Amino acid sequence: MIDRARRALLVERRTLTSSEVRELHDLGVTATGDLASLAHEVRLAYVGNTVEIEGIVSAKTGGCPEDCHFCSQSAQFATDVKATPFLDYDTLLLAAQETLATGATEFCIVLAVRGPDQRTMDRLLDFIPRLAQATGLQIAVSAGILTSEQASAFAAAGVHRYNHNLETAASFFPEVVTTHSYDERLDTCRLVKANNMELCCGVLLGMGETNEQRLELLGALRDLEPNEVPMNFLNPRRGTPFEHLEHVEPIEALRWIALFRLAMPSVILRYAGGREVTLKQWQELGMTAGINALIVGNYLTTLGRSPAEDISMLHELQMPIGSLSSVL
């Protein structure tokens, strides 16, 4: 099956069918090395060895009315995250400048909200063009569920990429979130694309979903055709309903990174939250199993390793840092 997948992706230059993706999955965990090796070949053939670096800033932390069971920013759970007001422009500019200094090309402003209210929209629409002009960074936003008008306003303000995650499969979603629906998430993802912004649509593995549901999620992503897929692995947060779950095993994480690359050969596949606690000293292996982008620095409520460690890893792997939009 590996040889057939190699022929399809690298010789015939076609996307794998869903049943071919399933066959690769069915090879099991012992095939992880072969899957990772092929995924690396595919990544180099489709998107080269450049790695895109992004910094994220939490512009409004905590106090979110939604109940995503993995999230310490939900106001419905007794976590140690304190709600903070919207950051002012100067603080965001400082964060953007720090991001720029790491070599990053993308800066994502993230807000813990169900969706942006008018006041939030007004601020973002004011800040985004100024931040882009002051730093030259491409500005991404993650502000929850959008209306059609809000999506077109962000596009007009120059938002380069909008993040809205599916997180998991439709069949598992009710175990994760009850305050909004999977269809609402899909609608926002489609609005992003309809307004010609790049769609960043991530996943969170390790919430108790089955392998079958991971394949279902992969199918939904392939239908959506996002430009970027951040791969998060659950880092259980104290006080959330998922606080007692275990980390994904490193070999399983690598297997799914490779399967995601093989199923979506041209996508920007980004290492996101939870990689440090999941992959530990094996983080380099993900970079040769299909990952071609990183979030550097800290995540929204958890600490990442230092940007210098990631830059040094990329240097050792001889993977240059750059923007990936141009190769898609």
Ligand code: SF4
């Ligand atoms: S994941 Fe986002 S929408 Fe869900 S609770 Fe956390 S901040 Fe709110």
